[in-house]
Amino acid sequence: MADLVVEELSMRFGGITALDSLSMTVEAGQICGLIGPNGAGKTTLFNCVGRVYQPSAGSVRLGDVDLLALPAHRIAYAGVARTFQNLGLFPSLTFLENVMAGAYSSVGGGFLKSILRIGIAAQERELEARAHRLLEMLELDRHAFSLAKDQPFGTLKRLEIARALASGPRLLLLDEPAGGLTDSEVGELSELIDSLPERFGVTVLLVEHRMAMVMGISDKIVAMSYGRKLAEGSPEEIRQHPEVIASYLGGAA
């Protein structure tokens, strides 16, 4: 069953066409790798799905929810969570609080409830415990009370993953999660991401330039170039695809 369905999605910025009638689907519980040369439009796709940008045309559906019909702050409630290519953390919150903030959409309580503190304590305790577990899972527990700044890039990227998972998402968009990690650390992270669909029941859309990771864990890969879909298929097929090799992999693969 297709979980994420992107159809004919186009996005233009002035004269630049970042997405050009892109269509793709991701099955529930799959890990889909998204690759393509720099500026191909991968992050733009994330931004359209995440409602940061209003696409010029096309549709994006998650299950039977039309994501483009929702305002940006409703996306999380529909089950979308993401990480950012160049970090989108809350630097004056601690690691723990960042993860708890990530769970914003999974609990209730507005101004009044917060001010009066009705039924908050238990909820907060539970949230905190959950956040601790996520930090532990990403080996960030010793940073729980540090501020989410002044830390190495790789550490912060992992924190983003923990934060994204905190809302219990249905679709997880990971934008270059392996930035700042050594090859062996990439291996560990790959294993972790690989386990996510099973442990959390999420569908993962993964943008990454580290081929070891993408090829290793993707159930399928979509290759893009200039906002269009270049190829789609299993890692093996993509690795052999001549256009992908020419425009993206170069001699490296």
Place this chain on the structure above:
Amino acid sequence: MAVLPRDIPRDTHLFKALRLAPAVATVVVVLLIPYVLPTYRISQISGACVMALAVVGLNLLTGYGGQISLGHAAFFGLGAYTTGILIATYDVGWILAFGASVVVCFVVGVLVGMPALRVRGMYLALVTLALGVLFPSLVRRFSELTGGSLGLMGIRVDPPDIAYFGGPTANILWQYWMTMICLGLGCLVVWNLVRSRTGRAIVALRDNERAAIIMGVNRTLVRTTLFGVSAGIAGLAGALFAVQTGLLTPESFSLLVTIYFLVAMVLGGSSTYWGPILGGFAIYFIPIWSSDVTGGPISGVLFGAVVIALVFLMPSGLVGLAKSAAARFVTFSPVAPAPAEPDPSGEVAARRRELAADRVS
């Protein structure tokens, strides 16, 4: 011999006790003040607390929310005039009048918060500044209601008829308690808010608006409500001011007052719990102290110099200073989380879906 700094794990009773200590100490001091201090000190403390309360409100918006407001004197004034008019002209009871101040300021705050959705940083500061500058002129313009330049007089709240408020200092004591209750309430509102889901949303919006929205934060709602709550608290402070002074003139709500609020917030330590209170006291007592010391216009120079010096000595405010001093004696280490239970995330996802069903569709 204990080695400094001493480490205290976060799950111990000692840690919890230390966390509570300032609050407990404050309660004790508040209770003791009427018995140990001369009356004029009590009324000074009430005055400083009014300042502190307004700064608590400003800190919520500017410290935690990151939206700089140079117009808080206007909310302060609006609250003061609402209470003043209700009490002096319409003879309304103080609780009702205070409530009205909060509500009026909340509503106006929400309205003023609307531009804040589009306009940011320096630009927002200037919009609010304009409001602050305009407020005294508006008071003068609506002089039938407000008494205009000549002032609004006769704002009096008599203490309840109980033995405690029997002596000649009844009024001052009564004002003291009124102030303490309001300040306590104001702090409680802010503290509860900040420690909650909404509080994290407020700070998240400040730190990274885009990311916060993606986490599900409704920017419009949070920003405008935040403006409203902050204005409401400033309005409550204004209401107290009206009762304490007994007289309102538009000059009392000039731009200088906003600047004092801002100075107090930063001096105390912005986006901290205790900062606004310490800062409010500092900004109230420094001019008194500096004019006592120098007894002349030079005290203004001294005041300016003290402000600059304090910024340099305590870049993160009084609270920051206290924290780093304390860090030389104790540190708090994280504790291992409770042993991992079966992964609840499936459950979380299910609940989120419930919420989504409520809210999305």
Place this chain on the structure above:
Amino acid sequence: MDLLIARVLDGFNNGVIYGFLGLALVCVYRGTGHLNLAQGEMAMFCAFLAYAFIGAGLPVPLAILLVVAIGFVGGATVERFLIRPLGHDAEYPILLVTVGIFLALNAGAGVIWGGDPLVFPTVVPSGPDDYIAVLGQRLHYQKVVIAGLLAACLAVLYALFRYTRIGLAMRASSSNPDSTLLLGVPVHRINSLGWAIAAGVGALLGPLVAPSTTLNTMMMLHFILYACAAATLGGFDSPAGTVFAGVMLGVVENIVASYVGAVGSDLKQGVTLLILLAVLMIRPSGLFGSQKVERI
């Protein structure tokens, strides 16, 4: 008709001052992204200094030149010792320091020169008959001089920002000081320069307006508000935009206040507020300002 022209002219004269001081704010903002609330008081203090020099026998233009130089050095000094040590990101502390400078200069001038307003001489003859007749109205020489100097300052600053590498470096260091430093740009010196120019512009303005406001410690309080408004409207980093906005504010508020009975002089500032609000709602970063780039 005559009255209308007179009112436009009144507004214009004020607007020139708003734009002038706004220009100084822009110089600081452009390189550092900070708002110098003490800008007006620095100008006021320089005017007092000029007064002292004139009292000591210096000719007026020379005294003004001297305080411009002093302002220039003073601005750089303030940046060096009171702003720079706080670090670049210390937005609130820096705002506070400018407040401190504001308070200290305001009170300090009062202590040194007393509270009575003083008479400040004009650079050009300024008797009731020293004016150019413009459309039947009197445009006094001093006002012409102020407007002329404003135009000159604007031209110089525009050229500096637009065509020199210093201008580029200024924009870069307000956008991302760390990266700019890594390219060998002495960011601190660039910031100092911004402060210095700003204070110099202010020091020029102070002695020019002092004859009409009389020289007193409060003389700039009112203008700084309008200068902020002008800079905001103009987009905060645009010198020409700021001057344009300043003049426009001056004229529009005066016309509205004079012809709309419900507004009157007491709510004149309200007009400014409304214009500010209206413009910002449509263009959140002013008429000529560029939106901060944010991408994720």
Place this chain on the structure above:
Amino acid sequence: MSALVLEDVCAGYGAGDVLGDVGLRVDPGEIVVILGANGAGKTTLMRAISGTIARRGTVRLGDRDLVRAKPDQIVRAGVVQVPQGRGTIADLSVEDNLRLGAYIRRDKEVAKDLAHWYDVYPRLAERRKQKAGFLSGGEQQMLAIARTLMTRPRVLLCDEPSLGLSPRLTSELFASLASLNKELDLSILVVEQNAMVALAIASRAYLLEAGRLAPSRDAAELMSDDAIKTAYLGG
């Protein structure tokens, strides 16, 4: 041409040192790699050299002691860093970013260099009028590298230059670093997670662990060291 030498350098961010007694040498015309785990202090080391954090010890370029020099003086001395995570100047156009790279230069060849870098990264040429902040991650990385090279450094410090670049561009980048190194005798100190590509063009490498730098080893030898392979090269 002279060598960049670090001796007993300690550096950190106020509370305690992150780097302890680091000694390092980059000879003229040499490419040296630094390997280390996430959080080992690689970025800190780069910052210590470029002077953007407090440091102690000896930092020398030839005979010139740079330890007390300001960051902009260090750039003028020829040691220039590409910051990690882009660090483009978002509000300036692509072209202005590049021009700013030539801020310290007085020569007449700026336009020529500009054309050269547009040639190397055509993507940037297409976007030259665009605000740099709107570029994609990889495009910003290209811009950061090109901009830094616009300063015409003598010693180039690269902090994970391949971050966010496509595999093809990554290999091209290293190829071009190698040729710059050859043609201009440019010394390069590079921190790189993509260790294989980096080691392939380097002569020596240092391992950084928890702020301590081990003595350097031959690049080729490292590539075949099994322990190293498992730790840094992903087995």
Place this chain on the structure above:
Amino acid sequence: GAPGGSGGTSELSDAESAAAKNLGIDLDDCPAGVTDEVEGTVKVGQTLPLSGPIASALSPIGAGVQVRFEVANESGAYEHDFELVQKDDQFAPDKALVASRELVAKDQPVAFTSQVGTPQVLAVRDVMEETCTPLIPAVSNGVSANSPDSHPWTAVVTLPSAVDVRAWKDHVVETHPDGAKVAFLYSNDASGEDYRAAVERELEGTDLELVATESVEITETAAPASQITTLRSSGADVMFLAPQASQCTPALTEMASQGWHPDIYVTASCPTLALDQAGQAADGVYYNRYLKDPLRAPDNNDPDVLAWLDNMKRYEPGAPINQTSLAGYVDAAVFFAAVDDALDSELGLSRLGLIVAAAHVDFQSELMPDGVKIQLDGLDDQVAIESTLMAKYDASTKILDDVKLYDYQGQMTGVASHG
């Protein structure tokens, strides 16, 4: 241990009860000791702006008051020592209130003196009532602060705006027998409001027509060009000017530079210095004097002014010599007039004695022009200064030439007071 209710009622003499009753004071509401004669040092409190933007302009008042106290102490005329305790009020009512409370609690002053500023007077006068401490004098030219009926412990002494304006009107009526068009510029604050009310009241029923009214915001520092343009275009031939002190010169010069020369009447709140500064633009303006002017002839050769100057130099060498410091001196002199009268009365130098004396003060300061006097008579005559000397400014000589003494003795109660 604050003092309880009076309880000393039994000891009240008839004279005391009667005097209090005349002023509407209920001694039963007062703390004990209100009728006790003071022994030893007499502490007197004052709050005034020592910091804030107004401080440098108004703090000379404090110096003047201080000097008058020194003079009294040196004179040897009193058995008592008089001690002045000053406290900053930042020119804000709330601060004045708290400062006066602090003074009351710490120093227990017998009286307060020379409180400037209408809002500040309004704020502190309740403290005076609560503690039965006389405030002699309160300096406020507005109507609202002068209400001895409800606030008997506060004695207001200054030239009320109502008197200022009435003299203007009378003079215009005399010089324009066929009527005139009047334009009016005032500051948008308490003082300006008082002037506005007075102008509207005084012009009613005369041949004078108020053709245009404009206000200046007190924060405004630019010359009020647009206001003057409007006023000028009204075709008025008389101009009443009552802006805040800092706008006096700019308003005058602006009128001149627009080439508009009506008959100009300038508020007594403008310092005469402003006229000098306006120079030619102030030539021929009318100005009401109720104090001598240390800055110009002939007063600057007046022996009394010279004596005052000596005292200033002796006791407060750094203090500015101007109308403000002179006013402070005269304010304090009013206090000492009350002291003298109290000592002579059967009530003696007690709080009650002081306020009773102040409420019936009849005093002519040597620093006031001849014919201007300070007179109060309990609730019957509530306005202290009801006479003023109109003068005309000559820019070439910088002299204020006397025009006429206007004396409204006994006519202003209810007009310039709230009674």
